[in-house]
Amino acid sequence: GESVGLHLPTLSVQEGDNSIINCAYSNSASDYFIWYKQESGKGPQFIIDIRSNMDKRQGQRVTVLLNKTVKHLSLQIAATQPGDSAVYFCAESPYTKLTFGGGTRLMVKP
Amino acid sequence: DAGVTQSPTHLIKTRGQHVTLRCSPISGHKSVSWYQQVLGQGPQFIFQYYEKEERGRGNFPDRFSARQFPNYSSELNVNALLLGDSALYLCASSTTGGPTEGQYFGPGTRLTVL
Numbered sequence: 001g002e003s004v005g006l007h008l009p010t011l012s013v014q015e016g017d018n019s020i021i022n023c024a025y026s027n028s029a030s031d032y033f034i035w036y037k038q039e040s041g042k043g044p045q046f047i048i049d050i051r052s053n054m055d056k057r058q059g060q061r062v063t064v065l066l067n068k069t070v071k072h073l074s075l076q077i078a079a080t081q082p083g084d085s086a087v088y089f090c091a092e093s094p095y096t097k098l099t100f101g102g103g104t105r106l107m108v109k110p
Numbered sequence: 111d112a113g114v115t116q117s118p119t120h121l122i123k124t125r126g127q128h129v130t131l132r133c134s135p136i137s138g139h140k141s142v143s144w145y146q147q148v149l150g151q152g153p154q155f156i157f158q159y160y161e162k163e164e165r166g167r168g169n170f171p172d173r174f175s176a177r178q179f180p181n182y183s184s185e186l187n188v189n190a191l192l193l194g195d196s197a198l199y200l201c202a203s204s205t206t207g208g209p210t211e212g213q214y215f216g217p218g219t220r221l222t223v224l
Contacts, residue, residue: 100152
């Protein structure tokens with residue numbers, strides 16, 4: 001069935017270090033993937049997306065990598081800041097709905 | 111430009127009651143989707159609407175219904191509330207709701223059922 005999962009429920013990093021959040025997906029029909037950031041009490045915030053015909057996409061301080069062979073997605077955050085502390089979700093879109101994983105909490109230590 | 115707006119921000123109801131949640135999409139977006147997020151989990155898809163037509167429905171009971179208005183705003187209705195309906199209800203909008211379009215979320219409505 002359709003599912004999106006995350007390998008690590010909590011990731012703790014030192015301020016200034018790079019963060020890598022991983023995600024596995026199971027639906028081969030997914031053509032589109034999005035990473036969201038959700039802070040406590042707020043709705044998910046769109047970070048970056050990638051289509052299945054791409055392997056890598058870069059934004060401001062963030063990079064998403066897609067490995068279709070092993071159905072793996074990762075989000076890299078460069079020079080992690082305290083404001084990056086949040087729960088991160090990957091979502092896949094095989095059709096018109098988004099299927100979310102359970103989330104990874106990123107904690108940034110000063 | 112204003113983002114997706116939702117009202118109310120918080121709501122407390124008792125079991126058996128009915129609730130209506132409202133959403134206004136980003137200007138220019140014609141598709142609205144609704145998601146339920148229980149504490150500690152990712153959002154779960156409930157409905158998607160485009161041009162006032164239901165385009166998709168998730169695995170939720172018939173107590174959940176929705177509609178979209180000519181101005182593209184939307185309402186989510188839940189009847190006969192259960193304790194398990196307590197959650198953050200999120201609305202997301204996109205241009206046409208296509209499978210390769212970004213969906214942008216509102217702040218959500220926190221529903222508590224007592």
